[in-house]
Amino acid sequence: MADMNMAKPIIELQSVSVGYDNRDVLKDMRIALQPGSFTFVTGKSGSGKTTLLNLLYLNKKPSKGVLNIFGHNINFANRDNLARLRQKIGVVFQDFRLLEHLSVYDNIALPLRVRGMNEKDIYKRVIELLKWIELHKSIYKTCNTLSGGEKQRVAIARAVIGRPDILFADEPTGSVDFEMADKLMRLFVELNRVGTTVIIATHNEYLTLTYNYQRIDLNNGTAKLYPALKRV
Amino acid sequence: MNRDFMRKNDISVEDDDSSVFMYVLTSIYMYLFIIILAIVMAVNSMASSWEKDIMGAITVQIIPVESDDKHIDVDKTQELVNDVLHYMENVSGIETVRVLDTKTVEKLMTPWLGNKVDISLLPIPQLLDVQLKKDAEINYDEITRGLHKVSPNASIDNHRLWLNKLIKFASSLRNIALTVLFMVILICAFSIYYSARTSLGININSIEILHLVGAYDDYIARQYARNYAKIGFFSGIIGLMFAVPCILLIGKYGLSTGSGLLSGASLSGTAWFFIMMTPLFSYGYAMVTSYYTVRKSLEKMF
Numbered sequence: 001m002a003d004m005n006m007a008k009p010i011i012e013l014q015s016v017s018v019g020y021d022n023r024d025v026l027k028d029m030r031i032a033l034q035p036g037s038f039t040f041v042t043g044k045s046g047s048g049k050t051t052l053l054n055l056l057y058l059n060k061k062p063s064k065g066v067l068n069i070f071g072h073n074i075n076f077a078n079r080d081n082l083a084r085l086r087q088k089i090g091v092v093f094q095d096f097r098l099l100e101h102l103s104v105y106d107n108i109a110l111p112l113r114v115r116g117m118n119e120k121d122i123y124k125r126v127i128e129l130l131k132w133i134e135l136h137k138s139i140y141k142t143c144n145t146l147s148g149g150e151k152q153r154v155a156i157a158r159a160v161i162g163r164p165d166i167l168f169a170d171e172p173t174g175s176v177d178f179e180m181a182d183k184l185m186r187l188f189v190e191l192n193r194v195g196t197t198v199i200i201a202t203h204n205e206y207l208t209l210t211y212n213y214q215r216i217d218l219n220n221g222t223a224k225l226y227p228a229l230k231r232v
Numbered sequence: 233m234n235r236d237f238m239r240k241n242d243i244s245v246e247d248d249d250s251s252v253f254m255y256v257l258t259s260i261y262m263y264l265f266i267i268i269l270a271i272v273m274a275v276n277s278m279a280s281s282w283e284k285d286i287m288g289a290i291t292v293q294i295i296p297v298e299s300d301d302k303h304i305d306v307d308k309t310q311e312l313v314n315d316v317l318h319y320m321e322n323v324s325g326i327e328t329v330r331v332l333d334t335k336t337v338e339k340l341m342t343p344w345l346g347n348k349v350d351i352s353l354l355p356i357p358q359l360l361d362v363q364l365k366k367d368a369e370i371n372y373d374e375i376t377r378g379l380h381k382v383s384p385n386a387s388i389d390n391h392r393l394w395l396n397k398l399i400k401f402a403s404s405l406r407n408i409a410l411t412v413l414f415m416v417i418l419i420c421a422f423s424i425y426y427s428a429r430t431s432l433g434i435n436i437n438s439i440e441i442l443h444l445v446g447a448y449d450d451y452i453a454r455q456y457a458r459n460y461a462k463i464g465f466f467s468g469i470i471g472l473m474f475a476v477p478c479i480l481l482i483g484k485y486g487l488s489t490g491s492g493l494l495s496g497a498s499l500s501g502t503a504w505f506f507i508m509m510t511p512l513f514s515y516g517y518a519m520v521t522s523y524y525t526v527r528k529s530l531e532k533m534f
Binding site: 089106 | 242243244437438440441442443444445446447448449451531
């Protein structure tokens with residue numbers, strides 16, 4: 001993991017508020033996450049986890065305050081800059097958000113295609129990942145024929161295929177069995193080990209206890225950062 | 233086959249209802265476009281041929297000489313024709329002069345008199361077809377005066393007056409057709425605009441996903457442009473399939489009237505080339521229109 005004291009934050013929220021209908025869902029948030037860090041985002045339902053993730057994966061701009069990602073002030077980023085920054089981010093959505101009319105292969109290949117990678121290299125990467133998530137037999141199935149667990153694996157594969165600098169996951173183990181959840185968590189840990197900053201929003205206390213990483217706890221729109229517990 | 237060519241669009245634009253609607257609508261537009269384009273080109277060619285006639289020829293008409301018993305004096309008339317012929321051959325700037333034979337005159341009169349009239353019984357004027365040299369500067373007043381001296385029965389018809397009116401009429405017709413053509417193109421652009429916007433609304437979730445995985449607006453707009461280019465091309469082909477027989481049929485009926493005026497309204501090889509190229513035009517037009525519609529709409533939507 002990178003030296004967290006030295007590096008410039010990869011994500012920095014300076015007094016950020018986000019609101020819907022004149023109501024602040026996130027209030028005056030001040031968070032700085034270092035490159036290569038692994039963070040859980042926890043909190044009760046409605047505490048603002050999804051809104052925070054929306055903000056961080058650049059689906060929403062702050063109503064107040066400054067959000068810096070990769071050193072760029074998002075408030076002033078134009079459409080093309082936002083797209084360029086998003087290409088360095090992988091997202092696993094809680095509701096998967098797959099393109100249902102496309103095959104498993106095409107869904108996973110999507111982040112590489114938008115970057116203009118050639119089809120031969122895309123094929124190599126996608127097949128490799130499909131084997132890893134054990135979906136290589138379903139390569140040409142359209143996503144609307146997959147089970148919830150399979151969809152989740154495809155969503156995760158799509159998020160990691162581009163080897164992102166930051167990976168966001170919203171309840172990534174919610175629809176898979178224990179064994180697959182463990183396998184996916186090992187994938188996230190492995191990605192983090194090679195330098196990806198990982199942020200996982202979860203309800204699953206087992207995950208936060210088993211994997212000892214820092215945690216942002218959200219409560220009523222405010223955030224508190226808890227460092228990783230020191231192992232005894 | 234190339235996998236990239238075979239693969240589906242990331243946005244299911246091909247399957248939504250707006251695509252089917254666009255195929256039907258664009259085919260109708262293309263049919264109208266091709267027909268009007270053919271009319272514009274035919275009228276243009278007709279006006280050019282009239283213009284060429286004005287520039288290149290004049291007609292001299294000689295009223296037959298009547299004898300004392302009010303019958304046509306054939307010998308005197310022929311003598312007069314020879315005098316006029318001789319005079320005209322000596323005018324500067326004249327290439328050829330020929331007397332139109334009875335059969336040609338008969339043919340010219342048929343549309344007005346029908347087939348059953350014996351025109352030898354009628355006091356039909358003798359006509360001289362005078363072809364002018366290229367770029368010759370003709371003094372029509374001088375010829376008129378000269379002819380009058382030869383015989384008061386001879387007069388010049390330089391076609392200019394009535395053909396000028398016809399050319400003006402053809403020009404107005406062409407302008408109207410061009411306006412309609414422009415309107416068809418404009419309506420087609422509006423249809424593409426609204427169809428693309430509807431499709432963007434239908435596929436808003438897919439577009440949001442594409443944005444979130446880092447797609448530029450250009451990437452999304454190109455997906456639409458590819459689909460609309462396909463619609464444009466195939467609609468162009470369908471429009472052409474229906475329009476070409478209609479053009480041929482109109483041409484056939486036009487020629488069957490036997491009118492010399494309409495014979496100039498034919499379509500040249502270049503005109504047919506433009507007509508055959510319309511599917512490529514609609515391909516490019518639909519592609520560019522949809523591309524910019526999507527780009528502009530995305531900026532407003534997200």
